[in-house]
Amino acid sequence: MKGRRYDIHTSNACEVSNAILKNAREYPIATLVEHTRWNVSASFTKRREASNGWKGPLTSYAVKTIQFSSEKGRRMNVTAFDSLLFQVSSKFHQDRVDLREKTCTCHAFQTLEIPCAHAMSDIGFRKADALEFTEEWYRSETLRETYREVIDTTLDRLQWQ
Known part of the structure; x- marks a missing residue:
C-alpha cells in the first residue's frame, strides 16, 4: 500500500x-x-x-473529525447528479464529491480517508452513515487489534549472557 x-x-x-x-x-x-x-x-x-x-465503532479522532465536518457541511447546499456523485456549494466556491471513489476536489476526503465537510453535507442530507465512507483503520476494533500485542520486558543488563 x-x-x-x-x-x-x-x-x-x-x-x-x-x-x-x-x-x-x-x-x-x-x-x-x-x-x-x-x-x-x-x-x-x-x-x-x-x-x-471506546464504545462506538470509530476512534475518538475519527468521531471528532466527522462531527466537525458534519457541522461545517450543514451550511452547504447539495446538488446530486446520482446517488453517489454530487456538487456542494458554499458561500465562496463549489466542490465535487464522489462517494463511490471517496474523493472531493478539496482533497481532504482522499487525504485523510474520512469524509470531509463537503462529503458530510451529502451524507447528512441522505441520512446515510459516515462509517460507510470512513476507512477501516479509523475503526475502534482495528486500533485495538493494532495495539493488542504487549511488548515484553527485557532482562536487567547484569542478567545478559
Whole structure:
C-alpha cells in the first residue's frame, strides 16, 4: 500500500526519533535501546487502554473529525447528479464529491480517508452513515487489534549472557 501521512504534523521519521531520544542521547547504546523499547511499550499500553474505553465503532479522532465536518457541511447546499456523485456549494466556491471513489476536489476526503465537510453535507442530507465512507483503520476494533500485542520486558543488563 502506498504510504500516507493522515494528518501527521512532522516531515520525517527522524523528527519522531529525535523527540523520543532527546533526553537519552548521551546514554550508552544498550541503555538507549532499552529507553526506546520502554517508550514504545508505554505508548502501546496507553493507546491500548484508551481504546478499550471506546464504545462506538470509530476512534475518538475519527468521531471528532466527522462531527466537525458534519457541522461545517450543514451550511452547504447539495446538488446530486446520482446517488453517489454530487456538487456542494458554499458561500465562496463549489466542490465535487464522489462517494463511490471517496474523493472531493478539496482533497481532504482522499487525504485523510474520512469524509470531509463537503462529503458530510451529502451524507447528512441522505441520512446515510459516515462509517460507510470512513476507512477501516479509523475503526475502534482495528486500533485495538493494532495495539493488542504487549511488548515484553527485557532482562536487567547484569542478567545478559
